[in-house]
Amino acid sequence: MGAPMTRNLAAAGFTMRVWNRTKSKAEALSGVATVCPTAAEAITGADAVITMLENGGVVTDVLFGALGKAKAGTLFIDMSSIEPSVARDHAGVLETRGMRYLDAPVSGGEKGATDATLAIMAGGNADAFADAEPVFEAMGRATHVGIHGAGQVAKLANQVIVAITIGAVSEALLLAQEGGCDPAAVREALMGGFATSRILDLHGQRMLDRNWVPGGTSAIQLKDLDNAMAAAAEYGLKLPLTEMARAAFADLAADPALAGNDHSAYLRWLEIQNPTKRLGTGEDKLP
Amino acid sequence: MGAPMTRNLAAAGFTMRVWNRTKSKAEALSGVATVCPTAAEAITGADAVITMLENGGVVTDVLFGALGKAKAGTLFIDMSSIEPSVARDHAGVLETRGMRYLDAPVSGGEKGATDATLAIMAGGNADAFADAEPVFEAMGRATHVGIHGAGQVAKLANQVIVAITIGAVSEALLLAQEGGCDPAAVREALMGGFATSRILDLHGQRMLDRNWVPGGTSAIQLKDLDNAMAAAAEYGLKLPLTEMARAAFADLAADPALAGNDHSAYLRWLEIQNPTKRLGTGEDKLP
Numbered sequence: 158m159g160a161p162m163t164r165n166l167a168a169a170g171f172t173m174r175v176w177n178r179t180k181s182k183a184e185a186l187s188g189v190a191t192v193c194p195t196a197a198e199a200i201t202g203a204d205a206v207i208t209m210l211e212n213g214g215v216v217t218d219v220l221f222g223a224l225g226k227a228k229a230g231t232l233f234i235d236m237s238s239i240e241p242s243v244a245r246d247h248a249g250v251l252e253t254r255g256m257r258y259l260d261a262p263v264s265g266g267e268k269g270a271t272d273a274t275l276a277i278m279a280g281g282n283a284d285a286f287a288d289a290e291p292v293f294e295a296m297g298r299a300t301h302v303g304i305h306g307a308g309q310v311a312k313l314a315n316q317v318i319v320a321i322t323i324g325a326v327s328e329a330l331l332l333a334q335e336g337g338c339d340p341a342a343v344r345e346a347l348m349g350g351f352a353t354s355r356i357l358d359l360h361g362q363r364m365l366d367r368n369w370v371p372g373g374t375s376a377i378q379l380k381d382l383d384n385a386m387a388a389a390a391e392y393g394l395k396l397p398l399t400e401m402a403r404a405a406f407a408d409l410a411a412d413p414a415l416a417g418n419d420h421s422a423y424l425r426w427l428e429i430q431n432p433t434k435r436l437g438t439g440e441d442k443l444p
Numbered sequence: 445m446g447a448p449m450t451r452n453l454a455a456a457g458f459t460m461r462v463w464n465r466t467k468s469k470a471e472a473l474s475g476v477a478t479v480c481p482t483a484a485e486a487i488t489g490a491d492a493v494i495t496m497l498e499n500g501g502v503v504t505d506v507l508f509g510a511l512g513k514a515k516a517g518t519l520f521i522d523m524s525s526i527e528p529s530v531a532r533d534h535a536g537v538l539e540t541r542g543m544r545y546l547d548a549p550v551s552g553g554e555k556g557a558t559d560a561t562l563a564i565m566a567g568g569n570a571d572a573f574a575d576a577e578p579v580f581e582a583m584g585r586a587t588h589v590g591i592h593g594a595g596q597v598a599k600l601a602n603q604v605i606v607a608i609t610i611g612a613v614s615e616a617l618l619l620a621q622e623g624g625c626d627p628a629a630v631r632e633a634l635m636g637g638f639a640t641s642r643i644l645d646l647h648g649q650r651m652l653d654r655n656w657v658p659g660g661t662s663a664i665q666l667k668d669l670d671n672a673m674a675a676a677a678e679y680g681l682k683l684p685l686t687e688m689a690r691a692a693f694a695d696l697a698a699d700p701a702l703a704g705n706d707h708s709a710y711l712r713w714l715e716i717q718n719p720t721k722r723l724g725t726g727e728d729k730l731p
Contacts, residue, residue, distance in 0.1 A: 241623055264637025276637030278630070300633030303625040310623030311630045314616035318639035321612035321685065328608070328683040329601035332672065335679035336528055336597030338590040343565070343598045346587035350551025350563030352605035354641035385619065392622035395717050396615040398608065401688060430682050 158263070159209045161270040162236075162296050164189055166207075169295035174199045178219075196223035205232045205292060212380070213239035220247065229255045234289055236277070238262045240384050241306040241313070242391075248281065248305035257285045260305065262312035264319075265297065266372065273297055278315070280307035313388055316381035320402040320420070322356040327424040330364055331436055340436060341365050360421040368442040369418035369425070375409040378420040382406055417444050445550075446496045448557040449523075449583050451476055453494075456582035461486045465506075483510035492519045492579060499667070500526035507534065516542040521576055523564070525549045527671050528593040528600070529678075535568065535592035544572045547592065549599035551606075552584065553659065560584055565602070567595030600675055603668035607689040607707070609643040614711040617651055618723055627723060628652050647708040655729040656705035656712070662696040665707040669693055704731045 159177065163186050167173050173190035176199040177183035183192045193199040200206050200223050210216050216237050227233075233251055235244065235258070244260040251258040259281035269275040275297030279286050286301040293299035302311045329352070333343040344361045347353065363372070382403040389396050405426045409415045415422055428435055446464065450473050454460050460477035463486040464470035470479045480486040487493050487510050497503050503524050514520075520538055522531065522545070531547040538545040546568035556562040562584030566573050573588040580586035589598045616639070620630040631648045634640065650659070669690040676683050692713045696702045702709055715722055 264634070264639060266638065269637070274636065276633060276635070276639075278633045280625075298636055300629050302620070302629040302633050307620075307623065307625040310620055310625050311633055313623070314620040314625070314630055315634050315637055315639045317616045317619060318609075318612045318634065318641075318644065321615070322605075322609055322639070322641065324685045325605045325608035325612070328686050329604045332604060332676055332679070332681060332683060332686075333589070333594075333597055333601040335681055336594065336600070336675055338567075338594040338597050338601070342587050342589040343601055346563060346565045346589050346598055347551070347602050347605065348563070349561065349585055350556065350602055351553065351642050351646075352551060352563075352602045352609070354605075354609065354643070355638050356641070357605065359638075388623055389619055392619070393718075394619060394622055394721065396619060396714075397688060397692075397717070398611045398685060399615050399619075401684060405684075427683075430684070431680075434681065 158267060158270045160186060161267070162207075162209065165273045166292065166295045169291075171292070171295065174203065197226045200224070200231075201226040202228055203231060205234060205289070207292070208233070208235045208237055210237045212237070213243035216247065217243070221250070224254070227256060230257065232257045232259070232285055232288060234259045234261050234292065236261050236263055238312050238381065239309060241309040241388055244280070244309045245306040257282070258305065259285050259289055260308035261289070261293070261299065262308055263297065264312065264315045269297060276315075278302050278308045278311035280309065280311070281305050310388060313381060313385040316378070317385050317396070317399050319356060320378055320382055320406065320423075321398050322354055323360050323421055323423045324402050324405065324427075326357050326361050327364065327427045330361065331424070331427060331431070331434060334436055335434065363419060363421040364424045365437060366442065367437060367439045369422045370442055370444045371417065372419040372421070374417050375406055375420050375422050376416040379403070379406040379410040445554060445557045447473060448554065449494075449496065452557075452560045453579065453582045456578075458579070458582065461490065484513045487511075487518075488513040489515055490518060492521060492576070494579070495520070495522045495524055497524045499524070500530035503534065504530070508537070511541070514543060517544065519544045519546070519572055519575060521546045521548050521579065523548050523550055525599050525668065526596060528596040528675060531567070531596045532593040544569070545592065546572050546576055547595035548576070548580070548586065549595055550584065551599065551602045556584060563602075565589050565595045565598035567598070568592050597675065600668060600672040603665070604672050604683070604686050606643060607665055607669055607693065607710075608685050609641055610647050610708055610710045611689050611692065611714075613644050613648050614651065614714045617648065618711070618714060618718070618721060621723055622721065650706060650708040651711045652724060653729065654724060654726045656709045657729055657731045658704065659706040659708070661703065662693055662705050662707050662709050663703040666690070666693040666697040
């Protein structure tokens with residue numbers, strides 16, 4: 158995700174310094190940005206610092222390892238998907254040291270990053286959000302959803318909808334096929350009615366193609382649902398459909414043959430629950 | 445639904461004869477169609493007969509009560525949402541009597557009917573579908589999904605996705621609010637990412653407005669899910685999310701204060717499961 162986001166920021170006229178834990182990934186951007194040997198060097202003197210990393214622990218390590226070189230007032234924009242409570246911790250530490258912070262995770266995947274159409278969910282102060290708007294505009298469409306951590310909560314809400322809708326499309330396509338329909342024609346027919354969704358469009362097509370090459374893996378979908386359920390527990394909330402989807406993705410992630418499959422492999426979980434049923438006649442395209 | 449569909453057919457140049465059990469509904473169409481006192485009279489000599497009725501039993505009554513006047517080869521297009529097995533029975537009876545039949549239920553609601561953007565799911569023979577295409581084009585976008593009854597199965601698949609997605613959006617918006625987000629901003633933020641759907645757009649807005657005036661009622665949503673589960677049982681299929689959504693809508697439909705609410709009132713069911721939580725601060729807009 159970081160590479161196309163960097164290219165779009167550079168194209169919008171921003172002067173960029175980049176660093177990546179995997180050196181070759183940063184060096185691939187040498188045409189549009191200055192490649193730095195350390196995170197601390199990339200941060201030095203910057204007006205804004207954007208992080209796009211794997212999880213909360215990695216963000217903590219990278220951010221606080223490199224923080225010494227940041228100037229006062231630097232705006233840290235963390236676009237990684239991490240736990241809301243960790244995002245709030247990061248905000249607290251940075252503000253204590255005179256820096257500013259937005260949590261701003263995204264939805265839309267590699268394609269959204271490339272096309273600069275990412276849905277960006279931002280939490281933090283309104284003035285920081287206003288300052289970040291030109292940066293966000295180079296990457297997609299940003300919405301200020303609330304206080305520190307709210308961007309991460311919105312991302313969890315996004316992932317709840319994504320996971321459950323993948324489950325809904327799986328059940329609907331298998332039902333349609335068993336009832337005598339051509340499931341590809343059903344996907345086509347339903348686009349345009351109330352059942353229309355990005356998931357029916359993209360993940361529905363993956364299911365019909367039995368294309369399990371990720372995209373987003375089932376293991377990452379489980380991480381997001383675990384975080385959503387942890388947040389729900391913190392707020393004293395019961396979310397029955399989320400819990401059911403979480404349990405299915407836990408089964409998928411526990412199976413080494415399935416964990417790395419795209420999250421549309423929920424269909425494969427459903428087929429395991431229905432051992433005599435299988436969508437389509439194509440071969441599985443595995444990662 | 446029948447009225448805007450008739451207007452669009454008339455605008456496309458079709459000569460229409462109409463009948464409705466409620467006389468005033470038919471008479472409202474006197475500017476664009478010939479209003480008939482009986483169904484039999486409306487059918488007499490027609491090339492094609494379109495039915496849009498409440499359920500399978502009503503279609504059986506109206507259709508077979510009026511059938512004597514139909515000419516050989518008449519194409520019956522049933523756009524009602526009924527059980528797939530009943531649709532197949534109707535197909536059998538009509539074909540035995542030298543008539544033709546398509547099941548062609550729709551999704552998109554009153555707005556889709558008015559704008560002629562209905563998603564039409566058609567089951568039956570390919571030649572009958574080809575003959576019906578100009579008729580369908582006046583009302584929306586039709587897809588031939590399979591044999592007799594397959595249109596009704598596709599509609600059930602549609603309703604499975606609709607119901608579960610409404611549940612997903614309910615859980616996501618309540619989670620977002622409890623996590624410190626402005627839920628209206630979250631709906632706005634998520635549109636454009638992977639969580640984008642017609643349901644998030646329309647039913648999500650209804651939830652934020654606490655507008656429970658239907659649209660489609662929770663009682664009708666239950667009827668569709670009951671039919672989906674009956675079909676699944678017939679095919680030997682387990683559909684866990686559909687079953688969970690069905691149970692929630694059964695609770696809603698059993699409560700006289702909720703049965704007539706729009707199906708987005710799934711959120712109200714979720715609030716009952718979480719008695720200290722409530723989305724937003726607005727008053728409930730009741731039917």
